[in-house]
Amino acid sequence: NAATAPADHHAALLALFEIADVSSRADLKTDILQELERQRQLLAPLRDNPAIEHEALDSLLAEVDDVSERLLAQSGKVGAHLRDNEWLMAIKQRTALPGGVSEFDLPAFHYWLHLDPVARQRDLEAWLAPLLPIHEGLSIVLRILRENGKTGRHIAIHGVFQLMLTTAKVAQLLRLSLTDDLSCVPEISANKYALNIRFLGIAGMGRGAVYDGDVEFDLMFCNL
Structure with missing residues (x-):
């Protein structure tokens, strides 16, 4: 079950900021797309190999195609929706300071932390959703890498x-x-x-x- 306490959602937001920083590289999406395409070209000819488990291969190729399409459909930099959110960026800026997220400095943030957990969860999922294709693309590449040796x-x-x-x-x-x-x-x-x-x-x-x-x-x- 997902943790829903205010402290849990505070920690989730900090992790989201870290993900946004890492994913802000301009070439990240391009690198993932290129690697997915390279893997697709390597995997597709294996359909002619009778020793290959074709159901697993077809499932993996379908994953590659699906994630590639979703990445191509995204415009702009990865995580731009977070960096364009002034409220989130104000919180992010204060998290770099010791004691910077006190009720005095960020009253709106503490108001959010005391909303109904379902509302906070909904916000977190909305902020995370545009990053999921990057996560899924990296997961596919890492899975192939870890199994190839x-x-x-x-x-x-x-x-x-x-x-x-x-x-x-x-x-x-x-x-x-x-x-x-x-x-x-x-x-x-x-x-x-x-x-x-x-x-x-x-x-x-x-x-x-x-x-x-x-x-x-x-x-x-x-x-x-």
């Missing part, structure tokens, strides 16, 4: 692992998985020559030391 089993000796990188090991995304019973978390760093992973033991809220035991994990190199 090879997984290998590795062991970090005493919590440390290094892998020298070659052209065959270049990745746009790494996926690492390990069993839930290990009380450690991975810390990953890389350059064009090597990938380094250290597993740190959990030490409350502080930074843990390198895990003393051997850690078996799966690593997937993902590429579009």
Whole structure:
């Protein structure tokens, strides 16, 4: 169930402002459209492959076409409807200041926070709706990326692992998985020559030391 308390909707509005900032890049929509079209051209010929699950492929291609059409139908910059809303921008400006969203500074905002939750939810959904095609386009691209790669089993000796990188090991995304019973978390760093992973033991809220035991994990190199 959706959270409907004033504090929840306050947090939702802050997240919406962050999304608006990220999506304000002029080339974001173009980049997503180009990548969706590239994926469509790569996927469509697979219909002739008998080893492919055609129902899943057709469903994915339909998603790509639907989101592409909705993105093309949008005019102007992504998130312009938020930046053109003076009331929202006044709130956004004040959120950058410590204590800037007090009742004294933003009485209209606090009036909104105490409206019926259904009314606030309706407003949030209206502000979010024009951003959904961007979200759905990115979700498709990321889903394809995360599923496109090879997984290998590795062991970090005493919590440390290094892998020298070659052209065959270049990745746009790494996926690492390990069993839930290990009380450690991975810390990953890389350059064009090597990938380094250290597993740190959990030490409350502080930074843990390198895990003393051997850690078996799966690593997937993902590429579009």
